[in-house]
Amino acid sequence: MSAATMQQQLQQLRSSTARPAASSRRAVLVQAQAAAAAPAVADAPLMVRAARGEATERAPCWMMRQAGRYQAAYRELARKHPSFRARSETTELIVDISLQPFRSFKPDGVILFSDILTPLPGIGVPFEIDDNKGPLLDNPIRSKEQLKQLHKLDLSQLQFVGESLKLLRQEVGDNAAVLGFVGSPWTLATYIIEGASSSLYKTIKSMAYSEPALLDALLSHLADAMSDYIRFQIDSGAQCVQIFDSWGGQLPPQQWDKWSGPYLRRMVESVKASHPATPLTLYANGSGGLLERLGATGADVVGLDWTVDMADARQRLGSKSVQGNVDPTVLFCGEAAIEAAVRDVLSKAGGRGHILNLGHGVLVGTPEEAVAHMFNLSKQIKAAELVAA
Numbered sequence: 001m002s003a004a005t006m007q008q009q010l011q012q013l014r015s016s017t018a019r020p021a022a023s024s025r026r027a028v029l030v031q032a033q034a035a036a037a038a039p040a041v042a043d044a045p046l047m048v049r050a051a052r053g054e055a056t057e058r059a060p061c062w063m064m065r066q067a068g069r070y071q072a073a074y075r076e077l078a079r080k081h082p083s084f085r086a087r088s089e090t091t092e093l094i095v096d097i098s099l100q101p102f103r104s105f106k107p108d109g110v111i112l113f114s115d116i117l118t119p120l121p122g123i124g125v126p127f128e129i130d131d132n133k134g135p136l137l138d139n140p141i142r143s144k145e146q147l148k149q150l151h152k153l154d155l156s157q158l159q160f161v162g163e164s165l166k167l168l169r170q171e172v173g174d175n176a177a178v179l180g181f182v183g184s185p186w187t188l189a190t191y192i193i194e195g196a197s198s199s200l201y202k203t204i205k206s207m208a209y210s211e212p213a214l215l216d217a218l219l220s221h222l223a224d225a226m227s228d229y230i231r232f233q234i235d236s237g238a239q240c241v242q243i244f245d246s247w248g249g250q251l252p253p254q255q256w257d258k259w260s261g262p263y264l265r266r267m268v269e270s271v272k273a274s275h276p277a278t279p280l281t282l283y284a285n286g287s288g289g290l291l292e293r294l295g296a297t298g299a300d301v302v303g304l305d306w307t308v309d310m311a312d313a314r315q316r317l318g319s320k321s322v323q324g325n326v327d328p329t330v331l332f333c334g335e336a337a338i339e340a341a342v343r344d345v346l347s348k349a350g351g352r353g354h355i356l357n358l359g360h361g362v363l364v365g366t367p368e369e370a371v372a373h374m375f376n377l378s379k380q381i382k383a384a385e386l387v388a389a
Contacts (some may be wrong), residue, residue, distance in 0.1 A: 045177035047108045048239050051279035051301050053321045053353040059346055061378035062109030062179070063371065064283075065361030066101040071368060073100045084129050088114050094164040099171060104368070105375040109177045109240070109355075110168055112233075114161065116183030116244055117191060122157040123225050124149045125192055133196065140195035142203070144214055153225040155232050162236035169237035180238030182229050184245035184284075185222035185263040192218065201250055208259055215259065223263040227270040234271075234278050242281040243267065243299065249286025253293065261293055268298040281323055285360060295320045306359025310348035321353035328358045331370040338370060342377045343386075351383030 044052075047060040068074055074097060078087065087093045097113040117127055117135055127137045141147055155162075161180075168178045191197070193204040193215075207215045230241050248260045268280055282294050283303030294302045295317045304313050304324035313322055330341045346356065356378050362371065 043174075045108070045174065045239060047177040047355060048279060050353060050355050051240055051281065051321055053300075053319060055352045056383065058382050059349065059351075059354045059356040059378060060108035060177075061356040061375055062107040062111065062176075063101075063358050063362050063374075064111075066105075066107060066111065066371070067097050067113050068362060069364045070362055070366040070371070071100055071104070073104075084115075084131070088118060089160055091160045091163045091167070094160065095167045095171070098164070098168055101371075102172065102176065105372055107176060107375055108378075109179050110172050111179040111181060111242075112161070112165060112168065112238070114181070116181070116188065116246070118161065119153060119158060119182070119225065119229050120188070120192070122154045123221070124151050127191070135191055135196060137191060137195045140203075141192050141218060142207070144217075147214065147217055147221075150218075150221050153228045155228070158229070158232065162232060165233060165236040165238055169239075177239040178237055179240050179242060180230070180233030180236075181242040181244060182226045182233075184243055184248060184260060184282075185219040185226065185267070186248055186251070186260040187244060187246045188222050188226070189215070189218055190247050192222075201247065205255075208255065219259065219263045220266075223266045224270070227267045230267070230271050230280075231274060234275050238278070240279045240281065241271075242283060242303065245282060245284035245287075245294075248284040249290065249305075253289055256290055256293060261297060264297045264299075272298065279321075281355075283323070291316050301353075301355065303357070304359060308359075310345050314349065319353070321355070322349060323355040323357050325357065325359040326374070328360050328363050328366070331358075331362070331366045331374065335370075335373050338373050339377055342374060343381065346381055347386050351386060 046056055047062065050056050050060050069078070077093070077097065081087050081093060087097060094113050098110055101107060102110045120127055125137065125141070127135055129135055139146065165178060165180060172178055190201055190204050193207060194201065204215070233241055243264065245260060245264065248256055251260060264282065271280065279300040281301035281303050282297055282299035284290060284294060285305050286307070287294060287305060288308045291302065291308070291313060301321040301323050302317055304310070304322055306325050306327035308325060310322070310325060324345070326341045326345055330337055342356070346354070
């Protein structure tokens with residue numbers, strides 16, 4: 001299926017999906033817009049306070065990929081709407097899926113159901129998602145001539161994101177923080193240059209040596225576009241935003257210093273200039289050797305994968321807020337193992353500036369009752385208890 005055909009089908013689905021009457025829906029959006037625009041108050045959601053480094057009565061908890069295939073409700077919805085892009089680019093479906101784990105577990109953060117590639121058509125990079133092969137780009141950018149197809153981010157192509165965030169704020173209220181997210185320039189560039197998912201990243205890594213000016217131009221464009229996208233998400237209602245440098249850990253540290261770090265700092269500085277109060281989290285898988293570098297980007301929170309000991313991370317990052325980092329496979333191992341892992345992370349993180357999470361996303365096949373148990377533990381274990389222990 002061509003990208004153009006996909007876009008036509010998505011537009012038809014957005015128009016035909018059951019929704020409230022237009023006047024009612026407009027009223028809800030107006031109310032949500034007002035809530036999103038309301039000034040910050042002292043009693044911010046628990047997760048926002050933890051991200052800011054404040055002492056909290058307990059560690060707030062949410063999970064990466066907390067909405068997804070491990071949940072029966074998601075699988076049922078996916079059978080009715082088999083296209084991932086339809087599910088992640090149709091307002092009503094985005095809101096429904098984002099709220100599925102909130103209804104089940106009441107996490108402290110509700111993250112927008114979306115994809116890091118979602119904004120790419122808005123800068124002139126069409127893509128498709130194959131159920132088996134993942135993201136596919138018919139025309140990867142590998143020349144200066146191809147680079148000319150890029151343009152400033154067209155937010156009119158992302159109105160479903162803005163609408164979804166506004167409605168999520170309305171639905172969640174003060175019971176949790178609403179999270180947005182974006183991909184890092186380096187991670188997005190891996191797809192744009194490789195043309196698909198990769199395990200070796202040979203094309204982009206080679207370009208760093210053979211065409212450094214071309215790679216810099218692409219990464220700079222992405223940094224500016226993603227800065228605009230973060231601002232758009234915040235203005236639409238996101239109270240925290242996570243930046244996924246998912247494949248940053250594939251770079252040697254000295255190459256990360258050249259091809260990921262500078263563009264992340266550019267993004268953080270740009271967003272903080274206009275939205276200084278909104279916490280930004282930076283997560284990079286396989287980043288144990290990069291922790292100090294991640295902390296130096298200016299992000300408020302550093303997300304940790306499960307391969308890092310929390311005590312070591314705390315020592316290396318100082319007062320920087322952290323997120324993580326229970327091994328996702330522990331959720332397959334029974335309640336005793338889950339509680340031991342959660343207590344280990346919580347005790348080492350301390351009672352200030354910590355957001356409890358997995359070290360990666362919830363795995364397909366994870367028992368829902370295991371996810372529920374971890375969320376319940378997060379509500380039961382208080383910071384004072386950990387200090388006393």
